[in-house]
Amino acid sequence: MIGLLLFLQIGVASASAPIPTFIVVRDGVSSVSVPVTIDGGQPSVRADALMRAMHGTLITSTNLHYTLSLSRMRLDLIDGIPFAKLDSLTIPLTRAPQVRGGVLYLPFQFVSEVIPRYAGGYFYDASHAELRAFTPTVAIRPPPTPQQSASTTPTTAGSAASPSLPITTTAAAPAPVIRKAPAPGPVSKPADRQLVVIDAGHGGPDHGMTGPIGSAPWFVEKDVTLAVAKKLATVLRARGVDVLMTRTTDTLIALADRGKIANSNHGDVFISIHCNAPGYNTAAAARERGFETYFLAEAKSEDERRVQDMENESVKFETGANAAKGDPLNFIITDMAQNEHLRESSDLAQTIQNGLIEVHPGPNRGVQQANFAVLRGSYMPAVLVEIGFGSSQSEAAYLSDQGNQYALARNIAGSVLSYLSHYESRVGGTR
Numbered sequence: 001m002i003g004l005l006l007f008l009q010i011g012v013a014s015a016s017a018p019i020p021t022f023i024v025v026r027d028g029v030s031s032v033s034v035p036v037t038i039d040g041g042q043p044s045v046r047a048d049a050l051m052r053a054m055h056g057t058l059i060t061s062t063n064l065h066y067t068l069s070l071s072r073m074r075l076d077l078i079d080g081i082p083f084a085k086l087d088s089l090t091i092p093l094t095r096a097p098q099v100r101g102g103v104l105y106l107p108f109q110f111v112s113e114v115i116p117r118y119a120g121g122y123f124y125d126a127s128h129a130e131l132r133a134f135t136p137t138v139a140i141r142p143p144p145t146p147q148q149s150a151s152t153t154p155t156t157a158g159s160a161a162s163p164s165l166p167i168t169t170t171a172a173a174p175a176p177v178i179r180k181a182p183a184p185g186p187v188s189k190p191a192d193r194q195l196v197v198i199d200a201g202h203g204g205p206d207h208g209m210t211g212p213i214g215s216a217p218w219f220v221e222k223d224v225t226l227a228v229a230k231k232l233a234t235v236l237r238a239r240g241v242d243v244l245m246t247r248t249t250d251t252l253i254a255l256a257d258r259g260k261i262a263n264s265n266h267g268d269v270f271i272s273i274h275c276n277a278p279g280y281n282t283a284a285a286a287r288e289r290g291f292e293t294y295f296l297a298e299a300k301s302e303d304e305r306r307v308q309d310m311e312n313e314s315v316k317f318e319t320g321a322n323a324a325k326g327d328p329l330n331f332i333i334t335d336m337a338q339n340e341h342l343r344e345s346s347d348l349a350q351t352i353q354n355g356l357i358e359v360h361p362g363p364n365r366g367v368q369q370a371n372f373a374v375l376r377g378s379y380m381p382a383v384l385v386e387i388g389f390g391s392s393q394s395e396a397a398y399l400s401d402q403g404n405q406y407a408l409a410r411n412i413a414g415s416v417l418s419y420l421s422h423y424e425s426r427v428g429g430t431r
């Protein structure tokens with residue numbers, strides 16, 4: 001229902017800078033200009049010209065696949081797909097790379113963001129429209145954070161370069177130390193730790209559902225989801241799992257950003273907590289109760305579609321850079337990216353749902369599938385738990401009780417841990 005799109009903020013900063021008619025790629029050996037072409041108002045550069053200027057290679061494979069090969073980076077692209085692959089990292093692009101007249105054009109974002117962030121040893125000077133090589137000063141120091149490396153002063157560490165040149169070529173640089181810049185984000189996760197991303201539904205001006213039906217509204221979904229999410233975080237942390245919460249206060253986080261937060265921090269599991277309400281307002285509706293767990297897929301039943309539309313409604317509170325933009329291609333790609341986790345998401349949903357039977361008064365409404373915007377943005381097993389109906393007098397009271405909130409949190413935490421240990425053994429302990 002909602003044309004919610006992902007990752008569109010990525011190119012906002014560079015889009016506001018003036019776009020030059022050409023850029024100069026400068027290193028200790030050469031300085032080569034690369035034209036910037038505008039098509040449909042969007043700046044692009046030729047992939048072959050950019051690679052030549054950077055002493056790299058553009059590799060053309062079958063099925064519209066391309067690889068940009070530089071000394072420190074191999075980036076895989078597909079014509080028409082707005083994502084790039086760097087090892088297991090998926091980098092969202094503002095626009096898809098596109099082949100026209102047999103030539104692959106890259107969005108300008110490659111010059112302003114992708115190469116500086118991931119290629120290792122380049123920064124983009126927008127005021128001079130220059131993509132400059134520098135030698136990362138990492139050989140005798142611990143690897144820098146991306147922020148540090150981005151602000152590193154160009155040095156002449158390489159002995160092959162002339163001292164009069166302020167910048168050394170990447171070819172003269174020591175053996176690559178920076179294999180891959182970690183994705184941006186406040187949390188860096190040690191390889192052997194697992195990270196659970198907990199998303200408290202709604203927040204700020206988006207109250208979610210209010211209830212119960214038939215009395216003055218005192219049950220507010222955003223407060224209960226946050227209370228349960230915080231307890232879930234506490235329990236998981238106490239059991240040695242790293243936790244990242246998409247929000248810890250009464251604020252609105254765009255649906256697309258919730259997944260993005262999870263991705264950029266390399267979450268292993270994404271759990272969104274919500275409270276349910278029927279789509280109508282009658283005495284029968286007031287009796288709807290129970291818990292259900294969703295994973296991402298096309299909604300199949302009317303009921304699934306109702307919950308999907310209700311939870312996706314949050315998008316109407318999002319404005320400006322967070323607002324939804326409709327690009328049907330991005331939908332397809334995002335679904336494709338999520339698809340590889342469909343099986344895991346479904347397993348996780350089943351594990352959580354089965355666990356809740358032990359503590360929740362019910363009824364058990366089962367595992368459901370729907371196309372939630374919040375799940376769509378996360379490239380990891382992702383589920384949305386409807387912990388009960390705030391529209392029901394009895395369930396609103398149940399969900400508001402701190403002890404019950406803890407019981408639900410402990411139960412969900414147990415299921416997540418059990419799922420993670422299964423998942424770990426299936427994939428041999430690595431991700």
Ligand SMILES: [Zn+2]
Nearest residue numbers: 201208274275
């Ligand atoms: Zn909700």
